[in-house]
Amino acid sequence: MFALVDCNSFYAACERLFRPDLQGRPVVVLSNNDGCIVAGSEEAKALGVKTGMPVHLARDLIARHKIAVFSSNYALYGDISQRVMATLETLVPQVEVYSIDEAFLDLSLMGEAELLPLAQQVRARVARWVGVPVCVGVAPTKVLAKLANHAAKRYPATGGTVVLTDPARREKLLALTPVSRVWGVGRRLMGRLEALGIETALDLARADSCMIRRRFSVVQERLVRELNGEPCLSLDTQPSPRQQVIHSRSFGEPVTTLPPVRQALSDFAFRAMESLRKESLYAGRVTVYLRTAPMGKPQQLFPNTLSAALSPATADTRVVVHQAQALLTRLWKQGYRYGKAGVILTDLRGRGQVQSGLFTSEQPAEPDSGARADALMAVLDTINQSGAGKVWLAGQGMQADQRSVWAMRRAHLSPAYTCRWSDLPVAR
Numbered sequence: 234m235f236a237l238v239d240c241n242s243f244y245a246a247c248e249r250l251f252r253p254d255l256q257g258r259p260v261v262v263l264s265n266n267d268g269c270i271v272a273g274s275e276e277a278k279a280l281g282v283k284t285g286m287p288v289h290l291a292r293d294l295i296a297r298h299k300i301a302v303f304s305s306n307y308a309l310y311g312d313i314s315q316r317v318m319a320t321l322e323t324l325v326p327q328v329e330v331y332s333i334d335e336a337f338l339d340l341s342l343m344g345e346a347e348l349l350p351l352a353q354q355v356r357a358r359v360a361r362w363v364g365v366p367v368c369v370g371v372a373p374t375k376v377l378a379k380l381a382n383h384a385a386k387r388y389p390a391t392g393g394t395v396v397l398t399d400p401a402r403r404e405k406l407l408a409l410t411p412v413s414r415v416w417g418v419g420r421r422l423m424g425r426l427e428a429l430g431i432e433t434a435l436d437l438a439r440a441d442s443c444m445i446r447r448r449f450s451v452v453q454e455r456l457v458r459e460l461n462g463e464p465c466l467s468l469d470t471q472p473s474p475r476q477q478v479i480h481s482r483s484f485g486e487p488v489t490t491l492p493p494v495r496q497a498l499s500d501f502a503f504r505a506m507e508s509l510r511k512e513s514l515y516a517g518r519v520t521v522y523l524r525t526a527p528m529g530k531p532q533q534l535f536p537n538t539l540s541a542a543l544s545p546a547t548a549d550t551r552v553v554v555h556q557a558q559a560l561l562t563r564l565w566k567q568g569y570r571y572g573k574a575g576v577i578l579t580d581l582r583g584r585g586q587v588q589s590g591l592f593t594s595e596q597p598a599e600p601d602s603g604a605r606a607d608a609l610m611a612v613l614d615t616i617n618q619s620g621a622g623k624v625w626l627a628g629q630g631m632q633a634d635q636r637s638v639w640a641m642r643r644a645h646l647s648p649a650y651t652c653r654w655s656d657l658p659v660a661r
């Protein structure tokens with residue numbers, strides 16, 4: 234047995250957590266740079282606000298219905314997400330964190346009579362301890378647990394929990410569910426299934442699994458089996474090793490000169506390396522890309538990309554910033570309006586897998602290599618995480634106002650209530 238726990242309108246719920254005045258009011262959250270709507274509360278969705286809508290198209294709706302607007306506050310959402318997951322871990326032994334607001338739970342040791350009370354307890358405890366509403370779907374397979382969760386969200390009479398153990402009830406739900414709602418059915422697959430006359434989840438469950446395997450693949454065959462209550466997907470509690478670290482961002486406004494892009498790229502590389510070191514990894518390759526602004530001319534049609542090997546693999550910010558700058562110099566073409574840049578670190582490995590170069594010295598006399606560089610980076614990270622002050626490279630820009638050209642536009646940012654001392658809410 235699996236449970237899928239999914240937070241309801243998660244970003245909006247986080248924004249409401251310390252703003253009780255927003256209960257029942259429509260809330261939307263914007264993308265980086267405040268460009269598009271990326272999430273909305275139920276009330277906002279009911280007013281016709283859609284995910285992905287450019288914010289300038291929603292202006293009228295926002296004004297007319299007094300919709301509360303927020304820039305995305307990922308520091309807050311990430312912290313609340315961890316609290317939700319930690320709460321789930323107090324109730325069951327195995328939790329697979331599937332996304333920022335979803336987790337699968339392993340309920341295989343539970344008796345059938347215990348399932349509904351547990352699902353209700355999950356809802357109540359997350360609501361009480363964290364303050365975020367969740368729905369819980371319980372079923373013998375992950376694909377069915379996803380559908381049970383949809384039903385729990387969609388039908389208020391369920392009280393936010395659906396346990397799908399009864400085959401008759403399962404069949405009824407599958408018949409009501411369009412095949413596009415099944416986990417793993419994308420738009421293209423949906424078209425091909427509909428051409429075969431498969432329109433509901435029940436049609437798919439009743440399809441001949443051998444035929445599905447022949448026409449599609451073993452992945453879709455597994456879907457059919459899962460819909461019939463035969464588990465093919467197991468709980469995956471081991472996070473897969475990281476393949477890459479990306480730090481990229483759209484500029485607040487198009488940039489036409491090199492110096493601000495240099496600063497931005499230094500900053501992106503700096504942050505990417507911080508994330509890398511948090512996981513004790515070393516990067517073997519750095520890639521830099523530049524994209525022209527989506528509006529206005531002239532434009533380059535494709536993002537421009539260049540990459541270079543880092544040998545030996547490194548965790549030293551200075552090495553990567555230096556390399557990224559060299560790549561940028563080769564990439565830069567004057568005369569365009571640039572809208573976005575990014576740094577990507579790949580070929581990642583742990584410390585034990587780093588091969589030192591034949592000609593690099595590990596002697597302490599060499600200030601930029603090996604153990605001394607690691608020690609320096611550790612000091613840098615300690616200072617920057619302590620909250621006592623910040624240390625950065627001069628190449629990232631000396632003053633905050635210089636950096637504002639490429640800084641993100643976040644005009645509607647809420648406080649980091651739970652992750653910054655100065656933003657702690659005050660109770661009177």
Ligand SMILES: [Mg+2]
Pocket residue numbers: 239240241242243334
């Ligand atoms: Mg959700």
